[in-house]
Amino acid sequence: MIYLKTREEIELMRESALMVSRTLGIIAKEIKPGVTPLFLDRLAEQYIRDNGGVPAFKGYKGGRGVPDFPATLCISINEAVVHSIPTDAPLQDGDIISVDCGVKKNGFYGDHAYTFAVGEISASVQKLITVTKESLYLGIQQMVSGNRIGDISFAIQQHAEKNGFGVVRELVGHGLGKNMHEEPEVPNYGKRGDGPKLKEGMVLAIEPMINMGTKNIKQLNDGWTIITADGKPSAHFEHDVAIVDGKPEILSSYAFIEEALKAVR
Secondary structure: OOOOOOHHHHHHHHHHHHHHHHHHHHHHOOOOOOOOHHHHHHHHHHHHHHOOOEEOOOOOOOOOOOOOOOOOEEEEEOOEEEOOOOOOOOOOOOOEEEEEEEEEEOOEEEEEEEEEEOOOOOHHHHHHHHHHHHHHHHHHHOOOOOOEHHHHHHHHHHHHHHOOOEEOOOOOEEEOOOOOOEEEEEOOOOOOOOOOEOOOOOEEEEOOEEEOOOOOEEEOOOOOOEEEOOOOOEEEOEEEEEEEOOEEEEOOOOHHHHHHHHHHO
């Protein structure tokens, strides 16, 4: 069932989304060679708890035989697509990392992500990051009342594939609200006019996961980490978006990240 949100609920969701945004902004200041993902994770958890939120990923239930997720952030490096558990292995110059964060506040969830460069990266990897981010915003443009989920999916897929990249099939965006994962699913591939109709009050987490090479993925033995099947890099961006007055309104923000990155350059 798809839950439509009132204006009041959307404003509460904006607070949750912006707490994630501010958390990612704090993390952005610290991302450099030699820093460990575990350090970033502790920083994020402290900020969230100090400001009245609850880390949404920590303790998230695993599947059969898989332990609950142990961290506040998913920090996925290079060929890791999503859901990687932070470690104490230092980041290296030339890495890229997807940092995905979730927060629960006021009974609602925020959930979004950004892919960062660590030091100097190659032009080809920078193109992957740029195209993935562009795909996100092209998908968001299609989130208007009367369109369908497939219109979002098609816009993302078309832009990624025309630039020669692979679009992950098995992992999708999702509805967001009092639960972190709600209906409908939002694939990053599809056909115009397919899927549920978009309506006023829908809130979606739209999140392209785009690979430099094959679209195919595999899961590591930890039960969480997803990597590309060919070992090539993957990028991931995510925003929380509501339909307000028939049009997309982004509840999360990359402004905190962008300000932080300018300050450290």
